[in-house]
Amino acid sequence: MEATVFKPSKLRTYLKLAEDAGMSADAILDGSGASWADIHALKPFDLPTIARMFDLLARRTPPGFAITSAYSSRVRHYGVVGFATMSMPTLREALQHWARYSLIAGDPLVTTIEEHGDEWRMDFETRIEMSPAARRYCIEAAVAALEPVIEELTNQPARSLRIDFAFEDGDALEAYRLFRAPSLRFSRKSTAYYGLRGDLDRPIPTSDEFVQTLFHQQCDQYLSELVQTRTLAERMEDLLRESAGNLPSLDEVAAALGMSRRTIQRQLGEEGLSFHEVVKRFRQRHAYMLLREPSPKMKAIAYTLGFYDVGNFRRAFREWTGQSISEWLANPSP
Template sequence: MSERTTSSSWALGIVQALEMGGVDCRNLFPELGLDYQALNDPDARFPQDGMTRLWLRAVELSGNPAIGLNMAKVVRPASFHVVGYALMSSRTLKEGFARLVRYQRIIAEGADLSFYGTPEGYELRLSIHGDHLPPARQSAEASMAYCLAFCRWMTGRPINPLEIRFQGPAPKDLEPYRQVFQAPLRFNAEHCALLFSRTDMDTQLPTANESLAQLHDRFAGDYLTRFSGTRVTHQVRQVLCRLLPQGEPKREVVASLMHLSQRTLQRRLQEEGVSFQQLLDDTRRELAEQYLAQPKLTLLEIAYLLGFADPSNFFRAFRRWFGSTPGEYRAGLE
């Protein structure tokens, strides 16, 4: 069975954050069936559920439910694997976040990121998915704390978000959250998200370098292809991208093009923790973001390119994905 995994680079950042909080990970790893030495192998991957158990035991051992926020103190580009360097060589934070969304599966497969314009500014939305175990809230808190600290470190400026949203209830002690985020906090929100002003997202990065950005794009793209190529999920996405302009692809057609029976396709997708319908929805959402960034494409053309026979279905799906209309989203990109 194919499990979601986390890169050793991100796992090492988590371990440093936990050790800073007094957790002895060298002894804890064998207890959880994890290989401590593999943290130094840049190509190693750790199972998502193993990382969830690590967070839960760390909270138990430290007595500190806010231990994930320590990630803000271990900022270094390598924690994001090659993606960190691709982000740094981008022209602006906005361009950097687009790269982060594109390549985030390299860092951790259990995370889904989306980034889009809103009437107030920009929203970086995060969803963490568990495998067999529900994800630990510390995982999302660590990701958001690290992401914001990385932005501040790259720009050398005190980036203060408009709002930080958390899915869970408010913790008893809010002080660590106030210190790390220095922004209004909202709990019991529908999604975990960081909301930024347009000014902050248009900040030019002092490390910007177009040639390096292209080089890192190639490295990240190659890694993603190598890493994803063996997965049925990746192969189905490629088939869907090819079929969508001809209308909504049927599962039996996709299975036939992959020389699989429908039942085998369904089982193999299930083993990778995804359904055909969810994959179709995710692929359409990702393509919608790419198409809307191309000003020459009309909204009607985009609806048909995404396989929607009726444009009103596209508008409904888009509002579900991003909480805004395609027109509002596109205006936010300008």
């Protein structure tokens, strides 16, 4: 099956911001096989290619640029997904819409929203394996865009409580001062933004039921087409990623995808895979990505990948690579 391709709307937005800041988008993309004209015209690319272009963007822009540039981004820059988000009745529905449909914009991140007590939080994680530089760029930009987007949608400033980052503070301390959150915490288990729950009930002045229905239908159609062209293994990995720490069984995956256990096994067989191999591949890819992070926490990684303890994770890692984790970290691959 051919690789699923996406229009790089999100990448285009950040390259345009780089151009506005006096940088050359073509120089940033040099060596990627794509030009600024390709991206500006929204030529489709698969997600791994988009991720590699984000890596170039991260390495060829100044420290903190992801944050400072994202503060000037706007929802409408993201095409049909952005306009649909602007047409929602409340901030809650707008953010939920973005979380569901951002893949259409070629977004390599997954966002999830939870509400607890007087707080709400949005978590940020990557859909696919990315370099540490690309992952950090995408997450910093997404978090930085959230406060101005909330103000853009509701005409009121975001009431941020705190922000957790799953990496060290690095070289962008000046840029981090843009955040209104009174508390920024680094080297946390995951990246998450926390706000006051009542803000989710804010109305959106640009809400329009007719426009909302129109764009929502278009988003459903686009997403359906993407899902149909993605392999079963890719769709299963989406579920595994969303269930980090509590990986679903084959029966649970079948129920979530609306398929029978036997159908899943048959279709995976046609792709040359088994359920066990999909889980193993997911764990391997994410283990390599998480271990490349500064000061990786073995217990947190083991939990995220669905292992009962660090010992089981270490034994599985040696089976995958023939090396201990410390040996692999001395010369990481792939």
